[in-house]
Amino acid sequence: MAPRMVDKEARRREILAAAVRVFARKGYAEARIEDVAAEAGLAKGTIYLSFPGREALLAGVFEEYAARSAAVLDALGEGPALTRLERLVRGTVETLAGHRDHAIVMLRLWATAPPLDMAAVYGRHREVIADLLRQAAAEGALRPGVGERHATLVVGLIEGCLLQWLADPAVDLAGLADDIVALGVEGVRA
Amino acid sequence: MAPRMVDKEARRREILAAAVRVFARKGYAEARIEDVAAEAGLAKGTIYLSFPGREALLAGVFEEYAARSAAVLDALGEGPALTRLERLVRGTVETLAGHRDHAIVMLRLWATAPPLDMAAVYGRHREVIADLLRQAAAEGALRPGVGERHATLVVGLIEGCLLQWLADPAVDLAGLADDIVALGVEGVRA
Amino acid sequence: MAPRMVDKEARRREILAAAVRVFARKGYAEARIEDVAAEAGLAKGTIYLSFPGREALLAGVFEEYAARSAAVLDALGEGPALTRLERLVRGTVETLAGHRDHAIVMLRLWATAPPLDMAAVYGRHREVIADLLRQAAAEGALRPGVGERHATLVVGLIEGCLLQWLADPAVDLAGLADDIVALGVEGVRA
Amino acid sequence: MAPRMVDKEARRREILAAAVRVFARKGYAEARIEDVAAEAGLAKGTIYLSFPGREALLAGVFEEYAARSAAVLDALGEGPALTRLERLVRGTVETLAGHRDHAIVMLRLWATAPPLDMAAVYGRHREVIADLLRQAAAEGALRPGVGERHATLVVGLIEGCLLQWLADPAVDLAGLADDIVALGVEGVRA
DNA sequence: GATGAATGAGAATTCATTCAT
């Protein structure tokens, strides 16, 4: 409530944004606190007023990603299960496509920092999708033979295309959303 | 103090194997030369008899992976294009599934070490698959509307499932091969 | 823990002075960065704030010497050539005698570090002296038979006496100035 | 007396010769045992059969130099003192000029290795020369006003010219012998 | 004796973190 609070929070976000840019550029392992400070236009020591240490920057970045990721799952709205699944796919792809730096950082963190529990993140995604598939089955919208195992494929399609796009910006991730939906969602419709 | 003069090449492989295990455990960034030496049952300095420096361990691991990867593409044999595509998918998945540590390391390197040109690796995979898809189309084996763009989805399916398996060993990658083939190969048959 | 922000340039000079003392004591080859830091009353890492690396300490020491050396040649003033030659001899000896540590370091660097072009340093001295000898000859102040080759002997006298003084402080270098002048300058007067 | 003895001694000399070449090239500080071994056409470990360690190579080189140096002082023959002094000067210069590598190494060792007592070496030279000067005075061959202090100048002339020749091979050391004698010996004749 | 693989102490350098100003 004190204006300080606002300042503090804004400062935190500025630093986190700078950290994402630096991490995307050099990876966490190569990113020096000083690099982040410079990117944020601050002095080294000032970072420590907002974060207890270098690792806290990681945690901060992860939290932002998790929040964004959860927001997609929370905004599927109403309608037939497969429609919501389509929204999930498109929403996820759009969110990722709109924050390439962040996506790169997450991949790097994923691959680098064991403490980040990506198994849980993917597991949560699979669960939500499996749930939608169960509902779709109940709605009779699912082709026979397609079950919850399909959730892994849908997550895989999204993440695998993301991977290729991260490795090679020439890959058109946004454009792939249609293909992913066609194969992964429409392809299993009864 | 242990002048056990092992074959130079065998020694290299031993060290590389130790490096893969250590990298898989802690990531390249956290892996100390001393860790690799200890894992290999050698002294620090001994590593330098086989490798000029820390980064050379990376290069060595990458070479092994690239060789294994290329071997799959070179062993598709004869037959209808979609049959060969199926072999590619199963071969890739099996190869990855058989070397989890190695796969983890490759992902970490991918995400961490800019010099590794994963864009080229994925690009090569997509090209081979696109070629098979073109042949399948020529053979009239492909459903209308499916084209070379599908190559990205197939690569994505494989890599995306790999990703989930790496994050969570409970995911049954080998078992997913059937699903991937069903969706990505059989699913596009005319 | 000691953010005493000294003037950057002053700090550089302090470190350089410490380096000269340490180098004189143990030689560059044996001097550890940590030794220099300790001598300067600083922590190891602090040295790196003023110098990019160990070798830069060498370069710094050499620069100081070169500047001092050039100053003597630039301050010969006016008067007969042999008078100026005497000033050169006395000035050089005094300068060296006043900085024994520095002289030791320079000899060590000279003998140790190939990049230091002592041939050029001696060559320059010989040239200046040869020039004075030519002028002296033109002034009719030079004994017949003495020519530019005598420059090498004068430089040799100075450096050779310096050498003995460095090896054995009991040698009275300052006192030798008179002898050097008597033999090398007055000894060739017409 | 056993042939072994001969072999051992020959082997020692070969290694020492190799060491001198390597030291002259890179300086003691930069010379690796392996470099010396390679120069001698031997394996690293073989050096240790003839020398207890790296420093012993230094000592060996120094001994050779000392022996050569002493030989000159011991071969002044008979005749007037100033004639013997001239022989000393020419002998020393010739000896040095004939072993440039060795001279470079000695300078480097001198400047690098505190345990080598160069003060004693120079002191011995000065003593011998001072003795000759005393005899010359007794013979009435010395100009009034020239005394034992002149010994330092003679040593200085030799060493100072040596220094310039070592720094710059274009300096003609052998040719300088005449000049040194003219100035340092003939120049003080009564 | 000769070899050279193996060892590990030691040194330069980096950078997260602290804290006087």
Added chain:
DNA sequence: TATGAATGAATTCTCATTCAT
């Protein structure tokens, strides 16, 4: 609050020395 000089633990790499073959 913001700063950045100072610190020193930690890491890579070198190389003298040892010793099994």
